[in-house]
Amino acid sequence: MGKAQGLFISLEGIDGSGKSTQARRLAEALRADGRDPVLTREPGGAPGAEDIRRLLVEGDPDRWSPETEILLFTAARRDHLERTIRPALARGQDVITDRFADSTRVYQGATRGDLRGLVDQIHDDAIGVEPDLTLILDMDPDVALARGLARQSGEDRFEDFGLPFQQKLRAGFQALAEEYADRCVLIDANADPDSVATRIVDIVRARLS
Ligand code: TYD
Numbered sequence: 001m002g003k004a005q006g007l008f009i010s011l012e013g014i015d016g017s018g019k020s021t022q023a024r025r026l027a028e029a030l031r032a033d034g035r036d037p038v039l040t041r042e043p044g045g046a047p048g049a050e051d052i053r054r055l056l057v058e059g060d061p062d063r064w065s066p067e068t069e070i071l072l073f074t075a076a077r078r079d080h081l082e083r084t085i086r087p088a089l090a091r092g093q094d095v096i097t098d099r100f101a102d103s104t105r106v107y108q109g110a111t112r113g114d115l116r117g118l119v120d121q122i123h124d125d126a127i128g129v130e131p132d133l134t135l136i137l138d139m140d141p142d143v144a145l146a147r148g149l150a151r152q153s154g155e156d157r158f159e160d161f162g163l164p165f166q167q168k169l170r171a172g173f174q175a176l177a178e179e180y181a182d183r184c185v186l187i188d189a190n191a192d193p194d195s196v197a198t199r200i201v202d203i204v205r206a207r208l209s
Pocket residue numbers: 014015016017019020041042043057073098099100101102103104105107108148157158159
């Protein structure tokens with residue numbers, strides 16, 4: 001018998017919602033449990049996908065149309081899936097990814113016109129998988145935007161769309177949590193980071209046991 005597949009977990013949320021910190025803390029908690037998770041991110045998570053990332057997160061907000069973005073994010077995701085996610089799951093490792101296809105559904109599909117049909121079509125043809133569990137960090141965009149911009153990472157292209165954009169994103173993620181209620185859990189991320197981390201680890205441990 002082959003080794004059991006690992007659990008595929010994604011973290012989602014608006015810019016500055018604390019996903020990256022929470023993804024890292026979840027990986028640490030699973031390691032402490034004796035598991036061997038792979039912590040990864042999108043756009044990126046494989047060398048080619050990281051090259052595509054730079055095209056997407058740097059530069060002018062109007063650099064790409066939403067349609068072109070869908071294709072670029074999906075190209076990066078395909079590389080991430082082939083090179084990092086599938087091999088890790090097949091080895092029995094859990095995968096924790098900071099963003100996956102739900103980000104495209106919301107950022108490209110539901111903010112600058114209704115492109116959800118195109119997003120779904122391309123996703124079905126080129127990706128075709130969903131995480132086993134998606135944790136959506138729900139946070140007030142005022143708080144999150146202040147945190148995101150404060151980082152001044154040079155990767156602020158989406159933050160530069162401004163507050164109304166972030167509000168649309170929040171509503172989009174909330175709607176997605178209802179649409180995919182079987183795999184998505186909406187987490188109140190306005191709470192302090194320690195209690196958010198505890199909540200997330202409890203949910204994941206319950207799924208693993
Ligand atoms: P990320 O590195 O998660 O940024 P942050 O840590 O600030 O949340 O993602 C980079 C940006 O790319 C982010 O603004 C969200 C955006 N994005 C999309 O628009 N579509 C996508 O499919 C993905 C994966 C990310």
